[in-house]
Amino acid sequence: MSSAVIIPALNEEASIGRVVVAVREHVGRVVVVDNGSTDATAKVARAAGAHVVHQQERGYGAACLRGIEELAKDPPDVVVFVDGDFSDHPDDVVEVRAPVLRGDADLVIGSRVRGTRERGALTPQQVFGNWLATTLIRLRWNVAFTDLGPLRAVRWTTLMQMQMTDRNYGWTVEMQIKAARDGVRCLEVPVRYRRRIGKSKVSGTVKGTIMAGVIILRTIAQHALR
Ligand SMILES: Nc1nc2c(ncn2[C@@H]2O[C@H](COP(=O)(O)OP(=O)(O)OP(=O)(O)O)[C@@H](O)[C@H]2O)c(=O)[nH]1
Numbered sequence: 001m002s003s004a005v006i007i008p009a010l011n012e013e014a015s016i017g018r019v020v021v022a023v024r025e026h027v028g029r030v031v032v033v034d035n036g037s038t039d040a041t042a043k044v045a046r047a048a049g050a051h052v053v054h055q056q057e058r059g060y061g062a063a064c065l066r067g068i069e070e071l072a073k074d075p076p077d078v079v080v081f082v083d084g085d086f087s088d089h090p091d092d093v094v095e096v097r098a099p100v101l102r103g104d105a106d107l108v109i110g111s112r113v114r115g116t117r118e119r120g121a122l123t124p125q126q127v128f129g130n131w132l133a134t135t136l137i138r139l140r141w142n143v144a145f146t147d148l149g150p151l152r153a154v155r156w157t158t159l160m161q162m163q164m165t166d167r168n169y170g171w172t173v174e175m176q177i178k179a180a181r182d183g184v185r186c187l188e189v190p191v192r193y194r195r196r197i198g199k200s201k202v203s204g205t206v207k208g209t210i211m212a213g214v215i216i217l218r219t220i221a222q223h224a225l226r
């Protein structure tokens with residue numbers, strides 16, 4: 001079975017090279033989606049061996065969708081999503097992908113809650129937000145996740161059936177809602193998580209935290225009421 005990795009990246013020149021090199025030890029095909037970076041992210045990613053594509057429209061989901069569009073030209077069997085800020089341990093890609101390769105699951109979420117975290121890697125607001133979101137998913141769709149972690153693996157055919165649409169921070173929760181709603185075989189595996197390299201854009205800022213929280217809860221509400 002073939003695998004590919006999608007890494008959305010916005011101004012991650014300090015970390016993206018290390019992420020790409022480490023991930024490529026496990027998966028040869030790495031697509032970095034440069035989300036309009038104003039630094040050397042694209043150049044560093046290319047030098048590290050990634051295939052770099054561009055998405056001008058800002059937003060985590062918009063970047064992921066662009067990566068999928070690129071892979072669709074020659075679809076892999078499994079897609080793994082990894083953040084570009086070195087918070088995820090690139091070696092955990094192996095653990096997260098394994099159940100899909102074995103045929104035991106179609107979506108695997110790397111859970112930072114079940115795994116070990118460097119102190120301060122997840123803010124108290126993130127821990128609470130994750131708990132709230134996963135609790136709402138369990139109450140509404142009866143599937144128990146513990147995290148909305150960015151490190152995840154999904155079978156290509158499953159991803160296509162999901163018809164993902166969110167262009168922002170609702171991306172991770174949308175995928176889990178659709179998986180729960182449609183009875184996709186899901187698993188969680190513990191993953192490690194550490195403090196990011198470079199400047200925090202979302203969880204470490206008041207604006208980012210509120211925006212992500214609002215978008216995540218709105219996404220849950222929209223699907224729950226359907
Ligand atoms: N903030 C942000 N990140 C993006 C965007 N597009 C792609 N990314 C990338 O998506 C990944 C996750 O974003 P992060 O900024 O790390 O979000 P976070 O982990 O919630 O919070 P911090 O690490 O504290 O900033 C990183 O690899 C970003 O570079 C975007 O439009 N906004």
Ligand SMILES: [Mg+2]
Nearest residue numbers: 083085087196
């Ligand atoms: Mg981060």
